[in-house]
Amino acid sequence: MDLSHDALVAFSKSWGLFYLIGLMIGVLIYTFRPSNRKKFDKAKQSVLDQDDKPWT
Amino acid sequence: MVKSLTEAERQIALAISVAVAFCGLVLAAAGTQDTIEVHGWLILIFGAICAVVVIRDLWEPEPPKSRLESYYDDPIKAGIIASMAWAVVAMFVGVWVAALLAFPDLTFDSAWASFGRLRPVHTSGVIFGFGGNALIATSFHVVQRTSRARLPDQLSPWFVLVGYNLFCILAASGYLLGVTQSKEYAEAEWYADIWLVIVWVTYFVLYIRTLARRKEPHIYVANWYFMAFILVVAILHIINNLAVPVSLGHAKSYTIWSGVQDAMVQWWYGHNAVAFFLTAGFLGMLYYYLPIRAQRPIFSYRLSILSFWGITFFYMWAGSHHLHYTALPHWVQTLGMTFSVMLLVPSWASAGNALLTLNGAWHCVRDDATLRFMMVAAVFYGISTFEGSFLAIRPVNSLSHYTDWTVGHVHAGALGWVALITFGSFYTLVPSLWKREKMYSSALVEWHFWLALAGTLVYIFAMWNSGIIQGLMWRTYTEEGTLAYSFLDSLRAMYPYYIARTFGGLLFLIGAVIGSYNMWRTIRASPSSAAIEGDVPLNVTTAVVRG
Numbered sequence: 001m002d003l004s005h006d007a008l009v010a011f012s013k014s015w016g017l018f019y020l021i022g023l024m025i026g027v028l029i030y031t032f033r034p035s036n037r038k039k040f041d042k043a044k045q046s047v048l049d050q051d052d053k054p055w056t
Numbered sequence: 057m058v059k060s061l062t063e064a065e066r067q068i069a070l071a072i073s074v075a076v077a078f079c080g081l082v083l084a085a086a087g088t089q090d091t092i093e094v095h096g097w098l099i100l101i102f103g104a105i106c107a108v109v110v111i112r113d114l115w116e117p118e119p120p121k122s123r124l125e126s127y128y129d130d131p132i133k134a135g136i137i138a139s140m141a142w143a144v145v146a147m148f149v150g151v152w153v154a155a156l157l158a159f160p161d162l163t164f165d166s167a168w169a170s171f172g173r174l175r176p177v178h179t180s181g182v183i184f185g186f187g188g189n190a191l192i193a194t195s196f197h198v199v200q201r202t203s204r205a206r207l208p209d210q211l212s213p214w215f216v217l218v219g220y221n222l223f224c225i226l227a228a229s230g231y232l233l234g235v236t237q238s239k240e241y242a243e244a245e246w247y248a249d250i251w252l253v254i255v256w257v258t259y260f261v262l263y264i265r266t267l268a269r270r271k272e273p274h275i276y277v278a279n280w281y282f283m284a285f286i287l288v289v290a291i292l293h294i295i296n297n298l299a300v301p302v303s304l305g306h307a308k309s310y311t312i313w314s315g316v317q318d319a320m321v322q323w324w325y326g327h328n329a330v331a332f333f334l335t336a337g338f339l340g341m342l343y344y345y346l347p348i349r350a351q352r353p354i355f356s357y358r359l360s361i362l363s364f365w366g367i368t369f370f371y372m373w374a375g376s377h378h379l380h381y382t383a384l385p386h387w388v389q390t391l392g393m394t395f396s397v398m399l400l401v402p403s404w405a406s407a408g409n410a411l412l413t414l415n416g417a418w419h420c421v422r423d424d425a426t427l428r429f430m431m432v433a434a435v436f437y438g439i440s441t442f443e444g445s446f447l448a449i450r451p452v453n454s455l456s457h458y459t460d461w462t463v464g465h466v467h468a469g470a471l472g473w474v475a476l477i478t479f480g481s482f483y484t485l486v487p488s489l490w491k492r493e494k495m496y497s498s499a500l501v502e503w504h505f506w507l508a509l510a511g512t513l514v515y516i517f518a519m520w521n522s523g524i525i526q527g528l529m530w531r532t533y534t535e536e537g538t539l540a541y542s543f544l545d546s547l548r549a550m551y552p553y554y555i556a557r558t559f560g561g562l563l564f565l566i567g568a569v570i571g572s573y574n575m576w577r578t579i580r581a582s583p584s585s586a587a588i589e590g591d592v593p594l595n596v597t598t599a600v601v602r603g
Contacts, residue, residue, distance in 0.1 A: 009387070020369065027365040031358045040361075043274045044353040047202055047344060052488075053126055055204040055271035 057130055057214065058113035060123065065211040070110045072215065076222075077103025083247065086305035091233045095226055095247070095307070102222055119210075127200045129489050131213040135193025136482055136489075138221055139186055140572045143475075146181025147565040153178050154561050158554035168232040176231040176243045182470065183241060183333065185224045190478045191337040192217055192259070195282045197485060198344045199263060202279055203270030212262045219255035223248055235307045239322050241329050242296050246309040249297040256293065260286045277360045281340035284368050288332040296325035316383045323378035331371035334474050339367075339406055342437075345481040346410055346430045350420060355412035359405050366402025370395050377448035380457065389450065396448030400441060407438035425501040429480030432509060436472025440465060455527040460553070464519025471512040471564055479504065479571055486575050496577035500570050507567030514560030522553035 030036065058066060077100050084096025153174045156162050163169040196213055200206060207213055227244040230236070236243040244252070263286055267275060299309040313321045347354050354360055376384060376392030411434055414421055421431050443465050447456050456462060483501055487494050495501055529549065532540040 023365070023369060027362065031361050039274050040357040043272075043276050044347070044357040046272065047276055047278075047347055048351060048353060052201075054124075054200070054206045056125070 057134065058110050059116050060119050060128070060130055061210045061214075062118055065209065066110055066114050069211055069214070070107055070114065073103050073106035073110060075103075077107060079103075083305075086303075087307070088305070090306045090308075091230075091235055092247070092305060092307040094233060095230065095235070098226065098229065099222070102225070106218065124206060126206070127197075128207045128210060128213065129197070131217050132193045132196050132485075133489055135189050135196070135217050136486065136575070138217070139189035139193060139478070140482070140568070140575060142181055142185025142189060142224065143568045144565070144572055146178055146185055147561070147568050149174055149181060150178040151558060151561045151565050154554065154558040158551060158558060167234065173231050173234060176236065177228045179241060180224070180227045180231070180243065182475075183329075184227065185221075187334065187338075187474055187478070188220060188224070189217070190482070191282075191285065191333075191341075192220060194341050194345075194481055194485070195263070195286075195337070197489075198276075198278050198282065198340060199266045202272065202276035202344065203267060204272050205266060205269040207262070208265040208269055212258055216255055216259045216262060219251070219258070223252045223255060226251070230307070237297075237299070237309065237311070239296065239311075240326050242293070242322070242325060245307045246297070246299050246301045247307075249293070249299075253290070253294060256286070256290050260290060276344070277354075277357065277364060278340040278344040280361075280364050281336045281343065284364070285332050285337035285340065288328060288336070288368075292325045292328050292332070296321055316379075319379055319382065320376060320384060320388070324372075324375035327375035327378060328371060330469070331367070331374070334469065335371075336367065338474050338477050341477055341481045342406070342410055342430065342434065345477075345484050346413060346427075346434075349424070349427050349430060349480070349484045350414055350417050352413055352417055355409050355415070359409050363402035363405035363409070366405070367399070370399045370402065374399060374448065377453065380450050380453045393448050393450055397445050400445040403441035403445075404438055407434050407441070410434035410437075425498065425505040426480050426483040428505055429476050429483065429508075432505075433473050433477035433480060436468060436476065436512070440469040440473055443468060455531070456523060459523040459526040459530075460519045460550070461523025461527065464516045464523055467512070467519065468516045471508070471515065475564075475568075476508060476512075479508065479568075482571075482575065486578050490579050491583050492578055492581060496574050496581055500574040504567045504571045504574070507563050507570065511560045511563030511565075511567060514563065515557050516560075518553040518556035518560060522550050522557075525549055525553075 058069070061069060080096050080099025080101075080103055082096070084093050084100060087093040087096055152162065153171060156171050156174070163171070167173070196207065223244070226248040230245060230248065231243060235245050237245055242249075263283060267279065267283075297311075298313070299311045301307075301309040311318055343354060343360060373395035374392050376388045377396045378392075380389050380393070382389075411431070414427075414431055417427075421427050446452055447462070447465060483495060486492075526546050526549070529541040529546040530539075530543075534540050
């Protein structure tokens, strides 16, 4: 197998770009999906609960 | 502490302590010709002390089943105390090494007190001793509260905390003996590194097990930051420390990386240590303790998610900005520079998110020094990330590299951001964990705050001045094309700034001592009669009702 410097650079410049963009799209979808809104609102409120014991 | 372990856990704890002591004995026996012998005996004594502590309470009755109805806070308390102890010791060494630069005679003609040996005691002591213990303690607290689940067992949190402190002791004592890998923030040698891998994997598994027991369906964002911290530090530590020891009886090892690859791996590690140890974990603290203290939800939960993914994936590529103008390929330098500049976006998103959370509660910030600690920490986070992106730009780096500007930048982050958010979190945590109404003295919290802030400002202004002067003196040419100043000229110009930074560090240290005293008095105070409503474990109240 030929693993030259140029081959590695070409690989990282192409696939590195694609996976970062793919990741970004995935994160944006997850963050702005309307169905997640309720979950996030609940999460940010629930840490303020003064309830200091584990739920059973 | 041993009384809260089940019988089976006590037996395993004893077995682990004996095994550790035995490993120490083997090292001591194999390394009679080497400094590793000292560490062998140290490990043996450490294991033996742990074994004695366990044996003393080995036959005590088991903890009641009702323990499962409350969170397991004992290791958190121990972690906070360890963290503050390391803070005082390591910051004292920091003031000492700062003074050494102005007054070189302070080594007292002993090898162990030379600058090269004391400096890593300071850096590892504050980063791993102070910061690491604070991260372990707060992560145990945050993961239990936000998951609404108790830690899965009583033994592994103690193993993580005590084992981690053994690593810190081996690291710091080794530097004084002259044992070092000469890798920034990874100076500890192979045997300490292997031990840290065992401890860290246990930590990771413990965290996952607690999350798996969660009753809250959504994993709160602070946990994501803590998870990123634990996971990435494990990866970094293992890869950067791949090394072959000379023999099992020698402390010295040789890294498997060579040349420019070694430099790249080291700074990939080094910068991500800043990113995931000193940033991600402490952002986890920020996203939990700031809303708790201000009693306001985080400004934008979505923004916190976006900045999480931004920070985790951008930081991975930023390390090569430490190697501008070196043998590292130019495109790799450019990659590091570009990602460093891009990092400003998620960093400021986090800092802005924290400050906007406080928007509308500024009167609380004015009145409450604890909240002010966190607010100023967020401001310094914003300042030092901006400065970091700026310094990573290649032409700027040509002026700043190797100068005190870098040191000033690190301390803007470490003092202004990391230490202040930790103190703010501790002042929130200590009264609630020890069931006190408030801290022993709020005036002392004020004193701590202003000393810390003044110390930080004096320190970073001194370093900005000295760094830029150094950089300019080193690049000033005469008309004949020769350097205008010798290195010694620049050293003489640094003298007043070295004294100023020592003074700034001293103010910060005094603040930390006052904070430790205040926490100690809070812990020793008799429990308040007026308990905070809702902050009492269920089993206490139910026991009263049932009784």
